[in-house]
Amino acid sequence: MEDRRANILAVSLLTALTTFIIICRVYLRLNKPFFLLLGASVAACLAVLAWISFRHRFNRRRKLLETKLVSEGRELRIEYSFLRKIAGVPTKFRQSELEDATDKFQSLIGQGASGSVFKGILSDGTPVAVKRINNGEERGDKEFRSEVSAIASVQHINLVRLLGYCVVQGGPKFLVYDFISNGSLANWIFPKSESSNRRCGGCLAWYLRYRVALDVAKALSYLHQDCRSRILHLDVKPENILLDDNFQAVVSDFGLSKLMGRDESRIITSMRGTRGYLAPEWLLENGVSEKSDIYSYGMVLLELVGGRRNVRLVKTENAGKSKTKWEYFPKIVNEKMKEGRLMEIVDPRLMEGGGVDEREVQKLVHVALWCTQERTGLRPSMNMVVDMLGGRAPVEEPPESPMIIVDLLGIDDEESDGSRARFCGVAPSQLSDRRIPSISSYSFSNAMSILSGR
Numbered sequence: 467m468e469d470r471r472a473n474i475l476a477v478s479l480l481t482a483l484t485t486f487i488i489i490c491r492v493y494l495r496l497n498k499p500f501f502l503l504l505g506a507s508v509a510a511c512l513a514v515l516a517w518i519s520f521r522h523r524f525n526r527r528r529k530l531l532e533t534k535l536v537s538e539g540r541e542l543r544i545e546y547s548f549l550r551k552i553a554g555v556p557t558k559f560r561q562s563e564l565e566d567a568t569d570k571f572q573s574l575i576g577q578g579a580s581g582s583v584f585k586g587i588l589s590d591g592t593p594v595a596v597k598r599i600n601n602g603e604e605r606g607d608k609e610f611r612s613e614v615s616a617i618a619s620v621q622h623i624n625l626v627r628l629l630g631y632c633v634v635q636g637g638p639k640f641l642v643y644d645f646i647s648n649g650s651l652a653n654w655i656f657p658k659s660e661s662s663n664r665r666c667g668g669c670l671a672w673y674l675r676y677r678v679a680l681d682v683a684k685a686l687s688y689l690h691q692d693c694r695s696r697i698l699h700l701d702v703k704p705e706n707i708l709l710d711d712n713f714q715a716v717v718s719d720f721g722l723s724k725l726m727g728r729d730e731s732r733i734i735t736s737m738r739g740t741r742g743y744l745a746p747e748w749l750l751e752n753g754v755s756e757k758s759d760i761y762s763y764g765m766v767l768l769e770l771v772g773g774r775r776n777v778r779l780v781k782t783e784n785a786g787k788s789k790t791k792w793e794y795f796p797k798i799v800n801e802k803m804k805e806g807r808l809m810e811i812v813d814p815r816l817m818e819g820g821g822v823d824e825r826e827v828q829k830l831v832h833v834a835l836w837c838t839q840e841r842t843g844l845r846p847s848m849n850m851v852v853d854m855l856g857g858r859a860p861v862e863e864p865p866e867s868p869m870i871i872v873d874l875l876g877i878d879d880e881e882s883d884g885s886r887a888r889f890c891g892v893a894p895s896q897l898s899d900r901r902i903p904s905i906s907s908y909s910f911s912n913a914m915s916i917l918s919g920r
């Protein structure tokens with residue numbers, strides 16, 4: 467367009483000059499001024515033409531350079547995002563991208579202690595779960611940092627993938643994960659009344675429960691044994707185990723996780739986790755280790771087999787009076803094991819449908835009871851659990867565990883609806899002060915002395 471305009475201008479100038487010369491020659495008959503004028507006009511025309519040609523060449527080179535830069539930039543961006551993807555480095559998203567992806571946070575799929583989770587689709591078609599961490603919550607900030615630092619560096623088929631994050635100055639923070647279509651394990655093992663926020667769910671078949679147990683063990687074994695620094699998850703529970711469209715288990719929610727050096731045997735940290743899954747050593751103020759995850763895993767295994775919460779409030783009738791009392795499933799399991807009637811603890815919905823392998827039930831229960839030993843030294847490593855469940859190592863009958871502390875950590879007098887209270891940053895002394903007066907049947911100090919003698 468600019469070139470055409472330059473050509474028209476040059477032609478017009480030459481036409482004007484020729485007309486001018488003819489007029490001068492015919493009407494003015496001036497020789498000297500005529501040639502002076504002619505010289506000046508030709509010089510002016512040449513200057514204009516030279517300028518136009520220079521501009522023309524300059525523009526052409528600029529355009530060429532721009533096109534080259536754009537295509538190189540695009541190639542670099544593609545290469546960069548490809549490298550990020552294969553290296554698993556999370557992308558930094560803009561808030562507007564996440565608003566577009568989630569249609570302005572329309573579709574809520576879950577709610578946790580630190581924020582809400584929404585379903586979304588990225589511009590390249592990838593389905594995602596976007597966790598919005600509430601603004602201004604110190605706990606939220608901590609969880610955001612823990613999550614990014616722990617999960618950004620790990621890659622495992624049974625761990626949720628953190629695709630990216632978004633930080634808005636003075637605003638909320640976002641974490642973007644792969645969308646795991648079948649929601650949490652809680653929705654698939656507990657009856658509807660015992661799992662809140664139910665979006666999808668049902669009764670998970672036995673063979674899938676066994677596979678989930680193995681998948682979670684592999685994920686934890688990777689975190690504990692195969693990463694540069696040991697990663698302690700510290701909030702293993704059915705709500706944090708998601709199921710993909712093939713019912714493969716994916717461990718999620720690293721908000722409470724901690725890194726532990728390979729040369730450390732335990733770390734001191736504030737109390738974190740969820741009631742019902744907390745290992746007894748949380749009460750001793752001398753640290754936790756990967757064995758605390760193993761304990762929580764054992765508790766999940768029992769729930770997986772029984773299709774019920776480990777701790778729940780039950781109504782009893784006594785002399786016409788209805789009373790409520792806490793029922794503790796691991797103790798029931800222990801008793802049934804002693805009586806040789808393990809099948810009685812299996813989820814009754816599964817027993818109706820059949821397909822439950824008795825040997826597998828025994829294996830899962832034995833592994834669970836090894837994992838939930840109150841003395842950490844007796845609990846197997848997660849590697850060992852993978853071998854036991856995979857049939858590469860024998861599973862011996864576990865010793866009887868006194869299960870004294872479990873009640874202290876599992877029961878909360880203030881909650882009667884079965885909902886789980888979650889700790890983050892609570893000092894153990896705060897918990898014990900609040901709990902002891904209400905636990906009349908056990909002596910707290912007695913329990914502590916048993917635990918200390920591990």
Ligand SMILES: Nc1ncnc2c1ncn2[C@@H]1O[C@H](COP(=O)(O)OP(=O)(O)OP(=O)(O)O)[C@@H](O)[C@H]1O
Nearest residue numbers: 575576577578579583595643644645646650705719
């Ligand atoms: N990547 C995901 N894909 C699909 N659903 C997800 C994903 N992440 C989380 N969810 C859903 O959102 C729910 C809430 O997740 P979130 O991790 O925030 O909280 P939680 O684990 O339930 O509770 P808390 O954080 O208090 O322990 C989950 O239980 C699950 O149903």
